[in-house]
Amino acid sequence: MKTFNTLLAGTVACLALSTSLAHAERGADGELKILFWQAVSTMNPFLSAGTKEVYASSMVIEPLARYDEKGELVPWLVTEIPTLENGGISEDLLSMTWKLMPDLKWSDGSAFTADDVVFTWKYCTAPDGGCAQRAQYEGVKNVEAVDPQTVKVTFEEPKPYPYSAFVGAQSPIIQAAQFKDCLGAKAPGCTDANFKPVGTGPFVVTDFKPNDVITFEANPNYRDPDKPAFASVTLKGGGDAASAARAVLETGEFDYAWNAQVEPEVLEAMMAAGKGRLEISFGTQVERININFTNPDPALGDKRSTKEAGPHPSLSDPAVRRALSLAIDRDIIVEAGYGQSGKPTCNIVPAPEAVASTKNDSWCLKQDIEAANKLLDDAGWARGPDGIRAKDGVRLSFLYQTSTNSVRQATQELVKAMWAEIGVDAELRNASASVFFGGDPASPDTFQKFYADVEMYTNNFDGTDPEKYLAEWLCDKMPSPENGWQGQNIPRYCNAEYDKLVGELSRTSDLDKRAELAKQLNDMLTEEGAHIPLVHRGDQSSFAVTLDGILMNSWDSQVWNIADWHRKK
Template sequence: MKLKTLLLGAAAGVALAPAAFAERGSDGQVNIIYWQAPSIMNPYLSGGTKDIEASSLVIEPLARYNEKGERVPYLATEIPTVENGGVSEDLTQITWKIREGLLWSDGTPFTAADVVFTAEYCMHPEGGCAQRAKFDGVTSVEALDDLTVQVTFGQPTPNPYGPFMGGQSPILQKAQFQDCLGAAASSCTEQNFNPVGTGPFTVTEFRPNDVISLEANPNYRDPAKPAFATVNFKGGGDAVAAARAVLETGEFDYAWNLQLAPDVLEQMAAAGQGEPIAAFGTLVERIEMNMTDPDPSLPEGERSTVAHPHPILSDERVRRALSMAIDRELLVEVGYGQAGRATCNLVPAPEMFASDNTDCLTQDIEGAKALLEEAGWTDSDGDGIRDKDGEPLSLLFQSSTNAVRQDFQALIKQWWSEIGVETELRNVDSSVFFGGDPGSPDTFQKFYADVEMYANNFDGTDPQPYLSMYRCGNEPKPSTQWQGENINRYCDEEYDALLDELARTGEMSERTRIAKALNDMITKESMTIVPLVDRGRVSARSNTLGGVVLNTWDSELWNAADWYRIDG
């Protein structure tokens, strides 16, 4: 089975005939494996996709994006628009109507007060919210009554669907989290591991970086769903083992993010136990350039903070030279085949938002050398490593542990050595790297390295909240318990002003122009982000698991309530 046949534009999946559910829990247990193990069930305290997706089984937003990228209501009765009166004519307010009769898994009513509280939780000035960009521009969130919430923005906001939309912005129960505001957020272990939710499942046991046991939510709004009584959510291992567990042995029903060479997946699929499913979305493998100094000689609270600019990478010429040395087409061939496309953009999709930015696609070793010479980096002693003012051009390059990423690191290290850069490689267990633990020195948020490589994407089809991550002040730092989305600590007042312009611009051609300009500022112009590969999302489902619809615009587990067992 060729992966090319599975990559079907915006979304692809397995939409088998809907099951006629006899009753909730009638199909026993479903087994899910994420080789990056979840470390928390609260996406507001982790930017890791694994944590966002695991928690989406339990806690839900007011609305989601479906497999086509369309907005669909979940806890809300409809998607607010200007036409239906849910968005004000001046575009400064959006009003959500909540479904009647919704219950939390503990049996208490879900109300507008929970929605208001969730905004307070994420926007608290003394806290660190990993999804703060979702609330960019919000001035207030109010409960007009028990089933009505009004969000007000400081200026006309043509795209008011940041807060409470998609798996990255679910609703927390006020009664459970009310003592977890601000600096107390990360210390609320019980709440963060076992959130009360409205989703199809509830947590019965959470073992960080290992296994999550869940059971059907007895108060889920559809009395016939979910079909599965329990979920065994296994984390850890590697992508090879996860793929084998579904495609070869049939031990698991669903495996996420199979970051493997295409020929390996095809060989496994030949066993006949399951099939890979894939689609392109907005997932970009990139290198982030640290704009701050991660030197361990600095005090712990000052490493990788904006108070200390990076001694090497603050020079744009060095960052550009590092990018020019990379052969992206070879990376695609080695790592992804037809499930990858070389890219120079942080925002590769939807097509209307993709910048015509192709300069980086041609490797230029000699041009990179010339740039480093211009920046004053020369090989003064002939050892093959450039130096300047007695300091070698030496970088620590970190990523998560994964076979494809380690192949990429090795290739990039070789290319950088050809231009006179010494590179030390480090890989960190993915459960730790993406875990968001403020006490760990090895998270991608702390960024205690010079460059780091990973991938992420954004909910929905409008990149405004995603681009807002790189606003000044949104960097992880001690005062936010090292939470924040501006991972490389980029800060440019012109960029922020353009973000503000995007937020108040409604005309689509202008929105696309501004979004492309923002993309270019952090990639083509500043090179603080070095995109490598536009990755197709590849997962796998067993032949006995029905109802799966792969969604690249929201959580992959977005419709787990509709999954069911196929007999035979």
């Protein structure tokens, strides 16, 4: 029987380094200028599920292990990846032991120890804490410091694939001394710690202006004395995807702009200036439309979009959810907005190939207006004088929200027109990406609060194993006022059979069986309309032609190896 542990023992690789000449000394290349058109709202990824927060913070705080550009698990703050073969994972699969690298220091010069790892677990699982990354700790019973350099993780039941907690950019270690008074409901109020976390990464925050500018300087206590090559980093936020890409590709004002979600023809014209290049890699990103299973009616007050609000008046009907998907022409959306950086998909888990299902392609991948109309007719949703369908006084008219971006607004317009063909109306709304993905529990416009009927955005998961990602749709992961709106189950989907199948996946070690279970879970989400997958997106960002050492990574953070970035000599 093949197991993940057996496979991992043979594939864990040493951390890849840039093939070009390394820089000679720390700070020799001056300033690095970065542009995120989705501005960063916090440097604490436990308080925001937004990719922008995860990426920015990964320059400062780091996990024990992470995934390289090939999707392979590599040691980061530890000496090796625990496996059955090296004794790091117990024979009964109930525990694993991490050995920290010796002499690691936080950026303030203090020692990095096992107590910091234990504290991180306590922080993210604290009652009333609302940790956005809580799914990373699913099934963890206890974390203990065996000694200052040794961490033991114990699981509630045998865990054949244990690489979740403290692995990947979404599960970094935070300093116990800095966050000790920030547990539970106190977490959002720890502004200094959330904006300027002490870290082990190559950079430290010197100034943080929420949703605007972050300045960093090289970490004087970074473990490699010759890195990073850049003495400082300025990360500017705001604007839009097109202006961000232009600032690198056409004007050369910036060195790196994340997420070039820009129409293909526009990018092609920008690159003619010769100032920059595009890097594209495919991982697990999917642009999707989430369906709200709960009632978002503003009249419900604090109960809106929660379990207490009750089921959605029309989207609780499976026929409506299926019809909305059938009406969409994914090929047109890819052609208009993504080009070579997108592929039509019906999967929320589109990669790696071993876990990518094809079961739903037969009904979902190609537009079928006739089938969608028949579904609604048969379900009793009749067209009114204005052409919009209704039943029992409930109209199929939906508030459709997303973040502000020209590609997304164009997609909204396309989908609105497609839905009109089946008698469904859509009111379009967009919010600044900084707000939409910011995770502020006081804002009504975050994607977690989901004060709309449907909403569109992209999400993905670290690494190549989807177990922890699929756990995000468990019934107990719904955002709510009780968890600071930080749950990951954005559609508020709840299915006891789904929860049971996730539990089975967590107990399964055989590779082929795990792949089949992952496909079943993926198919269940699509078939039941928890979301409408649209586009398997490639990571696409722009880089200055003078920047070297880039290893584009779709399995972790795009800046995962920023310590190796440098100017071409």
